[in-house]
């Protein structure tokens with residue numbers, strides 16, 4: 001006990017037990033194509049230490065017309081496939097919503113949204129936006145999401161050009177109560193230098209609430225293995241209040 005008190009720096013960092021962003025439900029978006037590929041990628045993520053995966057297919061009008069019903073059905077199929085093979089990992093489903101007029105008018109107003117939930121009852125709503133320009137009415141959208149009782153989580157803020165060039169906007173968004181989910185692979189430059197720089201900035205500023213693999217395919221697993229073994233990744237885990245293990 002004495003030793004532990006004297007050496008706080010030796011307290012080990014809790015590894016990520018939960019991933020909150022991936023495209024491993026088969027054949028719903030541009031991620032995994034079939035259950036066999038899902039199984040392979042899920043085994044790789046389990047080897048990286050994940051015990052629970054929140055699978056988040058895209059929902060985007062005109063491109064990925066996935067519904068909660070369809071996603072839940074696909075989850076049951078994949079769960080059964082894993083259970084038959086005695087794969088010991090927990091899988092749940094939410095979604096990565098694309099923020100547009102369809103989302104606001106059709107999905108949010110009907111309240112039929114998939115979320116991942118915290119132990120204390122928070123409903124985290126993961127959404128993405130267009131990459132180049134600040135989405136019109138994003139502040140109003142966040143307000144409405146919050147008013148509906150959800151906690152909005154922006155998927156990979158570091159990857160959007162409009163945030164890479166505007167740190168003030170990053171802070172203004174964060175101050176609304178919006179949480180940021182940063183992709184683990186951003187820290188090794190997988191999405192480019194500007195994304196890496198913003199990911200590091202967010203980590204140092206303690207503005208990273210969730211980390212995600214955003215895993216679609218094998219190539220990203222190889223990068224995750226490298227990133228998660230790096231000293232820089234240990235620094236990221238230490239830097240802020242990462243909520244992954246509380247969902």
Ligand SMILES: [Fe+2]
Nearest residue numbers: 021096155214
């Ligand atoms: Fe994604």
